[in-house]
Amino acid sequence: MAQAARIELFSGVHLTAVHTEKFKSSVLGAAFLAPLERETASRNALIPSVLRRGTDKHRDMEALEAALDDLYGGTIEPVVRTRGEVQCVGFLGSFLDDAYTLDGSAVVEPAAALLGELLLSPYTEGGHFCPDYTKGERDNLVERIRAQINDKRIYAMARLRQEMCAGEPFGVDRLGDEAHAAALTPEGLWAGYQELLHTAPMELYYCGSARPERVADALRGALSALPRTEKRQEMPPAVRKRAPETPRYVEEAMDVTQGKLTMGFRTGCDLLDRGYPALMVGNALFGGTTTSRLFLNVREKLSLCYYASSQLMKYKDLMLVSSGVEFDRFTAARDEILSQLEACRRGDFTDRELGSARRSVVSGLQSIPDSQARLEDYWLGQAVSGCSEDPAALAARVEAVTREDVVAALAGVTLDTVYFLKGKEG
Amino acid sequence: MEKRVYAHLGETLWLERLENGLPVYVIPKPGFQKKYAFFATNYGGMDLKFRLDGVAHQTPAGVAHFLEHKMFDTKDGNALQTLAANAASPNAFTSWDITGYYFESTEGFYENLKVLLSFVSQPWFTQESVDKEQGIIGQEIQMIEDDPEWMVLQNLLSALYVNHPIKISVAGSRASIAEITADTLYACHRAFYHPGNMVLCVCGDVDPEAVVSIARQVLPAGAGPKAERDHGPAEPAEAAKGETEQAMAVSIPICQIGFKADPAAGGEGHLRQEIVGGLLGEALCGTSSPLYARLYREGLVNKSFSISYLAYTGCAFLCAGGECRDGRALRDALLAEGARIAREGVDEAFFQRLKKASYGSLVRALNSFEALCVAQAQGHFTGADYLTFPEVFQSVTAADLQAAAKAWIIPERTALSVICPKEEERA
Numbered sequence: 001m002a003q004a005a006r007i008e009l010f011s012g013v014h015l016t017a018v019h020t021e022k023f024k025s026s027v028l029g030a031a032f033l034a035p036l037e038r039e040t041a042s043r044n045a046l047i048p049s050v051l052r053r054g055t056d057k058h059r060d061m062e063a064l065e066a067a068l069d070d071l072y073g074g075t076i077e078p079v080v081r082t083r084g085e086v087q088c089v090g091f092l093g094s095f096l097d098d099a100y101t102l103d104g105s106a107v108v109e110p111a112a113a114l115l116g117e118l119l120l121s122p123y124t125e126g127g128h129f130c131p132d133y134t135k136g137e138r139d140n141l142v143e144r145i146r147a148q149i150n151d152k153r154i155y156a157m158a159r160l161r162q163e164m165c166a167g168e169p170f171g172v173d174r175l176g177d178e179a180h181a182a183a184l185t186p187e188g189l190w191a192g193y194q195e196l197l198h199t200a201p202m203e204l205y206y207c208g209s210a211r212p213e214r215v216a217d218a219l220r221g222a223l224s225a226l227p228r229t230e231k232r233q234e235m236p237p238a239v240r241k242r243a244p245e246t247p248r249y250v251e252e253a254m255d256v257t258q259g260k261l262t263m264g265f266r267t268g269c270d271l272l273d274r275g276y277p278a279l280m281v282g283n284a285l286f287g288g289t290t291t292s293r294l295f296l297n298v299r300e301k302l303s304l305c306y307y308a309s310s311q312l313m314k315y316k317d318l319m320l321v322s323s324g325v326e327f328d329r330f331t332a333a334r335d336e337i338l339s340q341l342e343a344c345r346r347g348d349f350t351d352r353e354l355g356s357a358r359r360s361v362v363s364g365l366q367s368i369p370d371s372q373a374r375l376e377d378y379w380l381g382q383a384v385s386g387c388s389e390d391p392a393a394l395a396a397r398v399e400a401v402t403r404e405d406v407v408a409a410l411a412g413v414t415l416d417t418v419y420f421l422k423g424k425e426g
Numbered sequence: 427m428e429k430r431v432y433a434h435l436g437e438t439l440w441l442e443r444l445e446n447g448l449p450v451y452v453i454p455k456p457g458f459q460k461k462y463a464f465f466a467t468n469y470g471g472m473d474l475k476f477r478l479d480g481v482a483h484q485t486p487a488g489v490a491h492f493l494e495h496k497m498f499d500t501k502d503g504n505a506l507q508t509l510a511a512n513a514a515s516p517n518a519f520t521s522w523d524i525t526g527y528y529f530e531s532t533e534g535f536y537e538n539l540k541v542l543l544s545f546v547s548q549p550w551f552t553q554e555s556v557d558k559e560q561g562i563i564g565q566e567i568q569m570i571e572d573d574p575e576w577m578v579l580q581n582l583l584s585a586l587y588v589n590h591p592i593k594i595s596v597a598g599s600r601a602s603i604a605e606i607t608a609d610t611l612y613a614c615h616r617a618f619y620h621p622g623n624m625v626l627c628v629c630g631d632v633d634p635e636a637v638v639s640i641a642r643q644v645l646p647a648g649a650g651p652k653a654e655r656d657h658g659p660a661e662p663a664e665a666a667k668g669e670t671e672q673a674m675a676v677s678i679p680i681c682q683i684g685f686k687a688d689p690a691a692g693g694e695g696h697l698r699q700e701i702v703g704g705l706l707g708e709a710l711c712g713t714s715s716p717l718y719a720r721l722y723r724e725g726l727v728n729k730s731f732s733i734s735y736l737a738y739t740g741c742a743f744l745c746a747g748g749e750c751r752d753g754r755a756l757r758d759a760l761l762a763e764g765a766r767i768a769r770e771g772v773d774e775a776f777f778q779r780l781k782k783a784s785y786g787s788l789v790r791a792l793n794s795f796e797a798l799c800v801a802q803a804q805g806h807f808t809g810a811d812y813l814t815f816p817e818v819f820q821s822v823t824a825a826d827l828q829a830a831a832k833a834w835i836i837p838e839r840t841a842l843s844v845i846c847p848k849e850e851e852r853a
Binding site: 021026028060061070071074100109132144146147149151254258306366369370 | 434454456458459504511512514516530532533558562565575576677713728729730749779785791827
């Protein structure tokens with residue numbers, strides 16, 4: 001596969017560039033990294049949305065959108081993500097690759113210039129963000145935080161994280177919370193923006209047909225006004241905790257027709273641990289695929305859940321189970337999920353199951369370079385955690401995972417919290 | 427095999443029409459690890475009434491979707507499991523007009539292709555397994571009935587359409603699926619799952635000849651019986667009713683506004699109207715339109731807003747919406763802008779810019795093997811060659827948009843669907 005080049009543009013500002021001619025589009029992204037904290041999460045989350053409203057040169061959205069139309073309908077969207085306990089805020093853009101423009105014109109340079117303009121030359125009034133734009137986007141942010149309740153499947157997972165990791169940065173939502181969001185002002189936001197500009201490390205990303213050096217040049221030019229600081233902040237590693245002696249149980253009632261049962265486990269193992277490939281296989285075996293124990297037994301054989309699956313948090317040592325159950329099947333479903341995990345921990349699985357779990361994880365990793373979105377997501381995570389292993393190398397480690405490795409990895413998995421979203425009556 | 431080269435798009439397509447009537451499309455993608463196969467039938471949620479071998483069938487709502495679930499059962503077990511154990515990611519979907527089965531895999535592609543073609547062409551149902559599925563799908567129906575995004579669209583379609591079966595939920599209801607028996611499923615399979623009514627599209631670094639040879643080997647040699655569908659009496663141009671509202675556990679109202687378009691003609695006309703409809707949506711309230719900028723400033727729309735043109739057999743519409751605190755105000759703003767476009771036309775420079783942007787978006791969308799195969803299959807069923815869109819694009823003018831706005835964006839053809847918060851959930 002195409003290698004990812006890693007180039008330091010300025011101190012603390014890195015570009016990861018993947019050169020490939022496989023795609024019709026090129027992807028261009030920029031993210032400031034900040035520790036995920038209750039006090040700053042909403043503020044950081046709001047910044048890219050306000051920046052996206054207008055720049056010095058393109059003062060409103062209409063002008064910005066017209067500029068993007070001219071770049072063959074390119075997009076540059078504000079994005080707020082977390083990787084473990086690091087908040088990544090910035091922009092992610094997708095553009096028609098230079099090879100497919102109708103008149104042979106280059107898109108990379110003007111796209112990089114527009115990205116730089118959005119990051120560094122916001123439209124301002126009175127020396128800080130424009131009050132109108134701030135208010136509009138603040139209202140949007142509050143609405144988005146409130147709207148998290150609309151998708152019950154996602155909501156139940158978010159509530160589990162909150163309850164299980166109360167007091168840890170991981171319990172803070174990527175968008176922060178309504179109270180902090182509603183209190184943001186143009187002046188406060190401006191101060192937060194200045195803090196990011198001066199102290200936050202920045203991760204840039206490109207994937208497309210242009211050579212890494214060409215992209216680096218374009219971005220150096222586009223970001224020449226970025227304040228130069230010798231040392232940008234280091235990101236702290238994710239907090240590790242033990243599960244309580246007795247797992248915590250939280251339930252909530254809402255007007256829904258189907259219950260959502262979610263369960264959080266501590267694993268003592270994340271991407272940076274040697275045992276991680278084995279844990280990936282263990283997770284696939286237990287609940288990560290459609291050949292897993294959760295899918296085959298809990299869903300198909302016993303029909304206890306409409307869906308039931310598990311996933312690893314990758315950058316934090318957690319495994320979360322998500323399922324949809326009828327209200328009166330809660331106990332049966334919970335017990336069955338736990339008993340399937342016990343079976344996996346005892347090594348009570350066939351070689352066939354193990355092989356299929358391993359194939360599934362390997363295949364998932366091998367196909368990452370076939371998707372620009374997944375590749376960007378992968379490299380952002382690697383950059384944040386300071387890891388340079390590419391998907392193929394990780395896949396090779398997964399190939400070597402044995403039955404004993406899986407049992408050892410699952411031995412560290414302990415139930416921490418159960419969250420149940422049930423119906424109002426009954 | 428026939429070879430078609432689409433130079434602008436950097437794509438090559440291989441086509442073979444089998445003796446049994448099945449078209450096989452292969453789009454080679456050198457340099458990719460993953461391979462994708464899509465096997466679809468021209469049959470979906472709206473095909474409830476049909477005649478087969480001279481016998482009239484009236485099937486329960488949700489039967490196409492139910493059949494999709496049950497197709498994975500095989501004599502020896504379950505095809506989903508067979509494919510998944512072979513490291514493929516299989517799945518299927520049922521829309522109003524097509525049912526598609528697909529998998530993606532990085533290894534064992536030809537083996538997996540055999541499994542796909544064989545389970546979709548060989549039905550195996552027992553009354554016992556049908557009864558069990560009623561429980562599983564009943565749960566799925568409950569889940570989508572809790573999903574406001576789904577319900578707002580379903581309610582919109584019931585408000586827009588008087589007769590056309592698009593107004594009926596693809597999943598059906600718990601009551602309607604209770605009427606489904608193994609015999610119903612066998613009849614529907616016989617009517618619609620024969621090679622002459624299906625299409626196979628493959629995308630990835632594969633050998634086109636090998637794909638064709640597997641299809642020949644696995645699928646039945648003859649074409650099946652021809653079923654005649656009945657989509658009900660002629661559909662009026664006007665909306666059935668102007669407004670519909672439902673309360674659910676949401677934080678702010680979710681709205682969809684529909685504008686009933688004329689059904690598209692077949693063949694290239696279908697593709698052309700899709701491009702005109704898409705561009706009209708952009709001109710009316712796309713992210714770079716003057717109206718969107720104003721509504722965004724006023725807080726009437728946010729990033730969740732989208733506008734799109736959708737077309738199915740015998741019906742087509744524009745729908746616009748997202749989270750919105752005042753659906754009526756949004757509807758009125760869209761109607762006023764539609765009337766302005768009908769009166770004044772679309773500014774030529776704006777139109778050229780939109781064309782450039784839409785062209786870029788359509789080309790970028792070809793990155794997705796799934797999107798490419800689904801578009802190719804849908805194009806096949808409507809009689810259009812999807813990858814010719816750059817040429818069709820050239821022929822579309824601002825006057826086409828003006829004419830469409832004049833015909834479609836009028837109050838009589840408009841319906842508003844709102845999912846509003848329940849009293850207790852209101853902030």
